[in-house]
Amino acid sequence: MNDNNTSPPLNYLTNGHTVKSWLLTVDHKRIGVLYLIAMTCFFLVGATAATLFRLELATHNANVLANDTYNRLFTMHGIIMVFFFLIPAVPGVLGNFLVPLMIGAKDVAFPRLNLASWYIYMLGGLFTLAAIIGGGIDTGWTFYTPYSSVYADSHVILAGTGVFITGFSSILTGLNFIVTIHKMRAPGLTWMRLPLFIWAQYSTAIINVLGTPVLAITLLLVLAERVLGFGIFDPQKGGDPVLYQHMFWFYSHPAVYIMILPGFGVVSEVLACFSRKRIYGYEFVAFSSLAIAAIGFFVWGHHMFTSSQSPYAGLIFSILTYLVGIPTAIKIFNWTATLYKGSVELSAPMLYTLGFIGLFLVGGLTGLFLATKALNVHLHDTYFVVAHFHYVMVGGMMMAWLAGLHFWWPKMFGKLYNEFWARVGAVIIFFGFNFTFFPQFIAGYMGMPRRYHVYDIEYQPFQMLSTAGAFFMGIGLIICLVTLVSSIFTGRPSGKNPWKATGLEWNYASSPPDTHNFTVPVKVDVEAYDYTDERIYQDA
Amino acid sequence: MNFFAIKTSPIAASEFAREWDKLWAYLMAVSVFFTVAICGVIIFFAIRYRRRSDADRPAPTKDGKLLEILGSVIPFILVMIMFFWGAKLYFDARIPPKDAIEILVTGKQWMWKMQHPNGKREINDLHVPVGVPIKLTMTSEDVIHSFYLPDFRKKMDVLPGKYTQMWFLPEKEGRFHLFCAEYCGTEHSLMIGSLYVVSQAEYERWLSTGMTSGSVVAASSEDPVAAGQALWEVHCMAACHTGRPGAIGPNIHHAFGTMRELETGEFILMDENYVRNSMINPNDDIAKGYPAAMNSFRGTLNNNQMNQIIAYLKSVGEGAQ
Amino acid sequence: MSHAAATTDHEHKPYQQHHFESMEQQTQSTLLGIWLFMAQEILFFGGLFTAYTVYRILYPQAWAMGAGTQNVFLGMVNTIVLIGSSLSIVLAVHSARHNDKKGILKWFALTLLLGLVFFGVKAVEYGTKWEHQLVPGLNWDDHHALHTIQEHAPKGVEVTELPKGIQLYYSLYFVMTGMHALHMIIGFGLAIWIMIKAARGRFNAEYYPHVEYFGLYWHFVDIVWIFLFPLLYLV
Numbered sequence A: 001m002n003d004n005n006t007s008p009p010l011n012y013l014t015n016g017h018t019v020k021s022w023l024l025t026v027d028h029k030r031i032g033v034l035y036l037i038a039m040t041c042f043f044l045v046g047a048t049a050a051t052l053f054r055l056e057l058a059t060h061n062a063n064v065l066a067n068d069t070y071n072r073l074f075t076m077h078g079i080i081m082v083f084f085f086l087i088p089a090v091p092g093v094l095g096n097f098l099v100p101l102m103i104g105a106k107d108v109a110f111p112r113l114n115l116a117s118w119y120i121y122m123l124g125g126l127f128t129l130a131a132i133i134g135g136g137i138d139t140g141w142t143f144y145t146p147y148s149s150v151y152a153d154s155h156v157i158l159a160g161t162g163v164f165i166t167g168f169s170s171i172l173t174g175l176n177f178i179v180t181i182h183k184m185r186a187p188g189l190t191w192m193r194l195p196l197f198i199w200a201q202y203s204t205a206i207i208n209v210l211g212t213p214v215l216a217i218t219l220l221l222v223l224a225e226r227v228l229g230f231g232i233f234d235p236q237k238g239g240d241p242v243l244y245q246h247m248f249w250f251y252s253h254p255a256v257y258i259m260i261l262p263g264f265g266v267v268s269e270v271l272a273c274f275s276r277k278r279i280y281g282y283e284f285v286a287f288s289s290l291a292i293a294a295i296g297f298f299v300w301g302h303h304m305f306t307s308s309q310s311p312y313a314g315l316i317f318s319i320l321t322y323l324v325g326i327p328t329a330i331k332i333f334n335w336t337a338t339l340y341k342g343s344v345e346l347s348a349p350m351l352y353t354l355g356f357i358g359l360f361l362v363g364g365l366t367g368l369f370l371a372t373k374a375l376n377v378h379l380h381d382t383y384f385v386v387a388h389f390h391y392v393m394v395g396g397m398m399m400a401w402l403a404g405l406h407f408w409w410p411k412m413f414g415k416l417y418n419e420f421w422a423r424v425g426a427v428i429i430f431f432g433f434n435f436t437f438f439p440q441f442i443a444g445y446m447g448m449p450r451r452y453h454v455y456d457i458e459y460q461p462f463q464m465l466s467t468a469g470a471f472f473m474g475i476g477l478i479i480c481l482v483t484l485v486s487s488i489f490t491g492r493p494s495g496k497n498p499w500k501a502t503g504l505e506w507n508y509a510s511s512p513p514d515t516h517n518f519t520v521p522v523k524v525d526v527e528a529y530d531y532t533d534e535r536i537y538q539d540a
Numbered sequence B: 001m002n003f004f005a006i007k008t009s010p011i012a013a014s015e016f017a018r019e020w021d022k023l024w025a026y027l028m029a030v031s032v033f034f035t036v037a038i039c040g041v042i043i044f045f046a047i048r049y050r051r052r053s054d055a056d057r058p059a060p061t062k063d064g065k066l067l068e069i070l071g072s073v074i075p076f077i078l079v080m081i082m083f084f085w086g087a088k089l090y091f092d093a094r095i096p097p098k099d100a101i102e103i104l105v106t107g108k109q110w111m112w113k114m115q116h117p118n119g120k121r122e123i124n125d126l127h128v129p130v131g132v133p134i135k136l137t138m139t140s141e142d143v144i145h146s147f148y149l150p151d152f153r154k155k156m157d158v159l160p161g162k163y164t165q166m167w168f169l170p171e172k173e174g175r176f177h178l179f180c181a182e183y184c185g186t187e188h189s190l191m192i193g194s195l196y197v198v199s200q201a202e203y204e205r206w207l208s209t210g211m212t213s214g215s216v217v218a219a220s221s222e223d224p225v226a227a228g229q230a231l232w233e234v235h236c237m238a239a240c241h242t243g244r245p246g247a248i249g250p251n252i253h254h255a256f257g258t259m260r261e262l263e264t265g266e267f268i269l270m271d272e273n274y275v276r277n278s279m280i281n282p283n284d285d286i287a288k289g290y291p292a293a294m295n296s297f298r299g300t301l302n303n304n305q306m307n308q309i310i311a312y313l314k315s316v317g318e319g320a321q
Numbered sequence C: 001m002s003h004a005a006a007t008t009d010h011e012h013k014p015y016q017q018h019h020f021e022s023m024e025q026q027t028q029s030t031l032l033g034i035w036l037f038m039a040q041e042i043l044f045f046g047g048l049f050t051a052y053t054v055y056r057i058l059y060p061q062a063w064a065m066g067a068g069t070q071n072v073f074l075g076m077v078n079t080i081v082l083i084g085s086s087l088s089i090v091l092a093v094h095s096a097r098h099n100d101k102k103g104i105l106k107w108f109a110l111t112l113l114l115g116l117v118f119f120g121v122k123a124v125e126y127g128t129k130w131e132h133q134l135v136p137g138l139n140w141d142d143h144h145a146l147h148t149i150q151e152h153a154p155k156g157v158e159v160t161e162l163p164k165g166i167q168l169y170y171s172l173y174f175v176m177t178g179m180h181a182l183h184m185i186i187g188f189g190l191a192i193w194i195m196i197k198a199a200r201g202r203f204n205a206e207y208y209p210h211v212e213y214f215g216l217y218w219h220f221v222d223i224v225w226i227f228l229f230p231l232l233y234l235v
């Protein structure tokens, strides 16, 4: 690349500088960046809430926050982290940016719908922020009735509407990806040649389209109950609050796979690249995503073992839950085997990825504890559950998200970040994370219930460690944030393919890519992750 | 703080708890094995196969089917053991024995009300005799709660409009935790109490003595009655329930615990629920001779304030109930 | 790598959007998109039908008596009206296929007209319920409700008290028919937008996807009603 004599070519970032050119763009790459900015802000709000209530939890009695404030903070933390950060993270940012580039398409199938999805997401976000500014909501992210529909005196209506609206953004993004992946692949790019990231996005999109509408209608019923006084889940009118739980988890269990599957996709890409190997057992890894998505629809009742649902239904939910573990185990084994006889480079994205495997493993295995009926009766709604889901969501998905962000950062912004500080950040986050959430397993095993503002002094040592860990982890996150953002201004240009990775996005697009993808149509003639192909090592 | 003195596991207070711990140990063994094995292999590979030069071009390895087969069959067997063991333990301990003492439990924001077979009540504390199975029949007056005895590894949700059951066999005397495990609003974390397992003789003695054991965890540090009076005067009395003839609302200042006649001709007891419901859904039951002119206070008064008003009405409704 | 600025002047097919390689790809993509949209709609209503089924099993009496108070005649009229509107939208698609702009406008207008008739009838039904104070939460009145149910009870059946869960029946009635109506209102907006396009001559025999997809959507909304009618009126 010798672009030092002429003015640099216009890429998607420099092609138009006005605010309008960003807010009315239909370019999937710019929309990805819009998601990145919005989502980071939401994450900071959620993280601030966590910082505040973690401070409160350091000691067993109340000395920082009033109980009502505490409840509002963890609810806000849960809602924002789940619906506005983790669910849209990888699909919204990396998915939008990469799906067309990876499959050789000029854009997603419905570019205007894609922009509309972002606006819907923002509108939902505004409602939720309004709820927070107006004083918050205190129902927990699960909105259990009848507390949420009758008793709570906080902004359930605003926040519920926010989540309801955002749901349509997921549905439409999912719809867009399914169509794009089905219909817009470059010639020669057969299903079995697709990068695993695409398989993961595809499986996720299916859950988005089929699961989210159920959440939408459920929230609508709660709102109807709260606003109009319809009593669909109100026992005083004959309604059944447990039905609400069924309908909520029918979406929200599959939703946890919406959160993790895209992460599996990222991990496959990074592992292949930094060990210069094809992912071991490619077909198994690809189809296990579909299997997880499919079985995942039938296990929701494992959140309700103690809810008075039929114990026989509970048995079925329990056994199916274990079955989800099998395709997941296959993925983990195949990733591990990929390293075998590879050429492993412990770059920052790879550190995050290896951290992901370890932490997700612990999170997944503790999921098996929870799926065991007898064990669940004790562990349900304790800190054991809190630790479980932070291991899969933060240790798993957030690590995968950071891996992906670092990995594709040069592609998105054309700059290399400072590798040393990026690695420091990764290591601190890894240790800080364990420091934060491992003690919670013990507190939960000892019986400390979750959503407790004050608690028995017996649990204090673990909560104190946890708070200390959270600050440690916060430092790691800040290092990571500063390293990435500063690279935009001070980083060296990365060149087209700094990691020498396979894939159309690396080899057929500059970094940052031009506004129009693939002006010269591509034809694919190689398998995915063919690291023996000399072409990828040529110009970097 | 002496870190070696810190407790890291719950008490196992019953046979069930000990069985539970065995199953837990099995899952721990499986988990530790896989965690150590996989992390170990990853670290080993990462070092053994680290990239030595930029020109490294590892030869592709061929995919074998062995890993996939072993990788699904072995976990499958391991989880089926978990499933059957867990299900058996659960079902064996599901049906309470016939000779169990039955205690009624009512959950309510934010207290536990217990009633013993002879009618004796206590709040937030539960006294039971050692060696006798205890069956709890539970319901809620408002939202969902969950009755949780960690040392017995037992928990069951307590729902409004429905009865749920749970049982346990106390084997050791002592005091144990009682928690509310389902998030139920502002003071969820204060909806706690103690389980006292006492000797049979002591339980008998306790049952037959005065009815004032246990402690009510005050809803807030201020005096609920005084706070309630202020709220009553501002919100209820000023505009409507003035108590004077011709007022918009009926005179209910000294009516707590009495039967009130409704427009439909039915009578209804003016208890906590009724007053609370009058504030939340005033048009559910209309007092005889009055228009349905009361507005809902949902959103205006929070639960705590409603409880304070109720406490106040209760305190002035002398001798009632 | 070529520059983005260098616009590629490949021959421009009139209806093809730039990011598609061929017209066929565009058509197929849109069609798949529409079907996926329908799939999510099915799950959306599926949630409601689940709630319906659960409570119907729990409270068969409330369901029987609630359905008894419905005006089956009006429901029947509305069913026929909607089937008629489905037919007229089929005819609109037919006109589009034959490049008949007037036909499109005519049949769309008829569809809208039938839709309005449907809303008129629905308004009468809602109005009656409001008068009888059968709207849970807003103006529900046990006394009045009991009276209404007694009036509609079949001969020989004596109703002395409200069946348990009766408010749930009406809540679900309003939510389900309300959601259906909302879909029709959205349909109205779409139809008007398409009529404007048609009037401006945007469609021809080769290109009329909006008309066709609107037809699919409208059929879907009708089918929902075909389920709602027996479930809520006839049981």
Ligand code: HEA
Pocket: A142, A256, A257, A259, A260, A302, A303, A304, A321, A322, A324, A325, A326, A328, A329, A332, A333, A360, A361, A363, A364, A365, A366, A367, A368, A370, A371, A372, A376, A379, A380, A381, A385, A388, A389, A392, A393, A396, A397, B030, B034, B038, B074, B075, B076, B078, B079
């Ligand atoms: C990213 C999100 C995510 C993911 C991926 C998972 C994955 C799993 N979860 Fe988790 N879960 C949550 C997020 C997630 N969960 C959340 C948010 C909650 C709480 C919600 C709330 O109440 O607020 C929750 C709660 C929750 C419960 C209910 C707890 C309770 O409240 O009582 C249960 C119970 O079964 C459960 C189980 C599982 C299981 C079995 C998996 C499996 O998919 C895990 C599979 C993975 C493995 C098994 C590891 C890999 C295995 C090996 C390498 C080999 C060894 C394998 C075997 C021996 C089988 N989860």
Ligand code: HEA
Pocket: A044, A047, A048, A050, A051, A054, A057, A074, A075, A077, A078, A079, A081, A082, A085, A086, A139, A140, A141, A142, A386, A390, A393, A394, A398, A436, A450, A451, A452, A453, A466, A470, A471, A473, A474, A475, A477, A478
């Ligand atoms: C993606 C999901 C996600 C993520 C990333 C996190 C991240 C974290 N969570 Fe969260 N958590 C949930 C999802 C998530 N959580 C959910 C769904 C619940 C359940 C809610 C409910 O019960 O309804 C929950 C509940 C929950 C609880 C239980 C509360 C209770 O039951 O009472 C706790 C307790 O420790 C906790 C802690 C943390 C911590 C310490 C982090 C840390 O990882 C956060 C890391 C960040 C920092 C340490 C801050 C870094 C600082 C900055 C980046 C700058 C901040 C800016 C300023 C201060 C100005 N979380």
Ligand code: CUA
Pocket: B107, B110, B144, B145, B146, B180, B181, B182, B183, B184, B185, B188, B189, B191
């Ligand atoms: Cu009662 Cu929590």
Ligand SMILES: [Cu+2]
Pocket: A252, A253, A256, A299, A300, A302, A303
């Ligand atoms: Cu789940």
